[in-house]
Amino acid sequence: MTDVISFKEYFDALLEGKLLGLKCSDCGAYTCPPKAVCDSCGSRNVKRVELSGRGRITTFTTTYVAPVGYDKEVPYTVAMVELEEGPWIVGRIEIENADEIGQDLIGEEVVVEGKEYPTEMFYPDKKRRVVPVFKLVKA
Amino acid sequence: MEKRDVAVLGVGQTKFGHHPDKSLIDLFAEAFYEAFNESNIELKDIQAIYYGNFVGEMTDGSANLSGFISDEIGLKGIPARRYEAACASSSVAFREAYLAVAHGIYDCVAVGGSERLYNAGTAIGTRALATAVDGLHEMTAGLTFPGVFALAARLYAKKYEIPMEKLHEKMAHVSIKNHKYGAINPKAQFYNKFGDLKVEDVLNSKVICSPLTLFDCCPMTDGGSAAIIASADFAEDVIDNPVYVLGTGQSGAGGLFRQKEDMIKAIPRKISVEMAYKEAKVTPKDIDFVEIHDCFTIAEIIASEAMGFFEYGKGADAVEEGETWVGGSIPINPDGGLIGKGHPVGATGTSQVYAAVKQLRNEFKYNQVKDAEICITDTLGGDFGTLVNIILGIHRRK
Numbered sequence: 001m002t003d004v005i006s007f008k009e010y011f012d013a014l015l016e017g018k019l020l021g022l023k024c025s026d027c028g029a030y031t032c033p034p035k036a037v038c039d040s041c042g043s044r045n046v047k048r049v050e051l052s053g054r055g056r057i058t059t060f061t062t063t064y065v066a067p068v069g070y071d072k073e074v075p076y077t078v079a080m081v082e083l084e085e086g087p088w089i090v091g092r093i094e095i096e097n098a099d100e101i102g103q104d105l106i107g108e109e110v111v112v113e114g115k116e117y118p119t120e121m122f123y124p125d126k127k128r129r130v131v132p133v134f135k136l137v138k139a
Numbered sequence: 140m141e142k143r144d145v146a147v148l149g150v151g152q153t154k155f156g157h158h159p160d161k162s163l164i165d166l167f168a169e170a171f172y173e174a175f176n177e178s179n180i181e182l183k184d185i186q187a188i189y190y191g192n193f194v195g196e197m198t199d200g201s202a203n204l205s206g207f208i209s210d211e212i213g214l215k216g217i218p219a220r221r222y223e224a225a226c227a228s229s230s231v232a233f234r235e236a237y238l239a240v241a242h243g244i245y246d247c248v249a250v251g252g253s254e255r256l257y258n259a260g261t262a263i264g265t266r267a268l269a270t271a272v273d274g275l276h277e278m279t280a281g282l283t284f285p286g287v288f289a290l291a292a293r294l295y296a297k298k299y300e301i302p303m304e305k306l307h308e309k310m311a312h313v314s315i316k317n318h319k320y321g322a323i324n325p326k327a328q329f330y331n332k333f334g335d336l337k338v339e340d341v342l343n344s345k346v347i348c349s350p351l352t353l354f355d356c357c358p359m360t361d362g363g364s365a366a367i368i369a370s371a372d373f374a375e376d377v378i379d380n381p382v383y384v385l386g387t388g389q390s391g392a393g394g395l396f397r398q399k400e401d402m403i404k405a406i407p408r409k410i411s412v413e414m415a416y417k418e419a420k421v422t423p424k425d426i427d428f429v430e431i432h433d434c435f436t437i438a439e440i441i442a443s444e445a446m447g448f449f450e451y452g453k454g455a456d457a458v459e460e461g462e463t464w465v466g467g468s469i470p471i472n473p474d475g476g477l478i479g480k481g482h483p484v485g486a487t488g489t490s491q492v493y494a495a496v497k498q499l500r501n502e503f504k505y506n507q508v509k510d511a512e513i514c515i516t517d518t519l520g521g522d523f524g525t526l527v528n529i530i531l532g533i534h535r536r537k
Binding site: 007033039058059060061062063064065066067068069070071073076078080082087088089090091092098102103106117122123124125129130131132 | 265275345350
């Protein structure tokens with residue numbers, strides 16, 4: 001059986017605090033964000049699941065020069081998180097003192113939430129952008 | 140099926156930099172005619188055009204360029220097509236052209252590309268470049284290209300247990316080297332500029348995406364490049380100094396989040412480069428110099444490892460120790476690379492071929508690698524996504 005999760009469904013769920021993904025019935029691996037096949041083995045035998053939304057920061061960067069459409073948001077910090085279930089996702093960390101953070105942010109435990117931003121001319125969702133936001137657990 | 144040997148007849152490249160007064164077609168035409176004029180052929184010998192362009196829609200409001208180009212440069216009616224693979228656009232075009240000639244579909248074709256990102260301005264240019272990240276899941280967070288390589292730099296530092304500040308100092312040597320070489324290349328965007336950078340200049344320049352600073356990044360560039368390629372038999376009939384295409388490779392990958400920590404190993408590059416080495420029947424030890432996709436300082440380091448010149452985690456030491464300078468064990472980017480020469484995205488791949496061919500013909504007087512016989516080019520499109528490698532040499536494949 002193949003479950004399909006549209007990007008709208010994925011981002012709607014994220015706004016409600018739920019991180020959706022796929023679990024492979026063949027190899028057991030998780031895929032998030034969802035795609036047409038299991039990210040690990042390529043099987044189409046994938047089932048919809050809700051992931052824990054917890055993970056650890058693997059890398060990050062603070063952007064000072066933004067593309068058109070994102071310029072009002074600078075500086076903003078983009079991070080990658082390795083979820084408990086294995087997949088990596090891209091989102092933002094909201095940090096006051098972006099200039100002062102260093103490598104020790106890597107490894108910090110986070111939970112993911114969705115936050116709504118205005119869309120821009122070229123973004124596929126013409127109503128809004130839903131950004132995964134990572135909240136530090138220890139904060 | 141046995142492939143025919145293929146050779147480059149001529150190459151051309153515009154001056155890289157700011158061209159507010161030249162269209163995408165003008166830039167291609169200028170490079171094309173430089174290549175054509177040294178190819179000793181007639182226009183009617185050219186049977187098809189393979190043209191690379193990344194974001195003509197966003198910078199010039201122009202798509203569907205290939206037909207216009209064939210008409211405007213005097214090649215009315217021949218098959219022409221545009222290739223888009225982000226920064227690897229004209230390298231994919233070159234590889235497709237090579238395969239078509241190798242398999243006997245055509246005897247002689249024109250390849251190249253053009254782009255106008257400088258003229259588009261930083262905000263539109265940055266957004267245009269960002270069309271090469273995952274459009275939904277990476278773009279929603281505002282991930283940009285300096286951002287991609289900033290993420291890679293931090294991951295590299297973590298994985299190989301190098302303090303980030305220390306790694307940044309090592310990365311600075313890529314910028315120092317490539318600016319030094321760009322400053323002596325008259326066709327480079329930064330000709331006569333930044334030829335004497337110090338580590339502190341790189342570290343203290345404006346932060347773009349932490350930890351990457353302005354001097355870690357290649358510039359936005361307008362420019363064009365071209366090459367005429369033909370079967371080796373055809374080439375040997377018309378010119379005395381063909382440069383042979385010994386092998387090519389191509390691979391790809393999904394978004395950065397799908398590649399996970401493998402991003403710093405650049406797995407698609409490994410697959411592509413091994414394909415090229417195998418076809419050319421060479422190993423990294425046979426390569427005399429490299430044209431690497433140094434869109435950012437860390438990018439050159441990661442590429443030099445994935446291509447087999449250094450062990451994973453050692454590429455940063457190699458540039459600091461001079462291994463990748465002209466005179467070192469494996470010179471990288473003697474033309475200045477993307478950082479010193481400029482990066483007109485759709486034209487970058489064939490400009491690497493331009494530099495390689497000029498070197499192999501011993502015509503690159505500004506920074507000639509002595510007795511060079513074999514070069515490999517490396518072009519990266521997107522966030523470690525599309526990878527193309529081209530191996531060129533002065534003798535036919537063994």
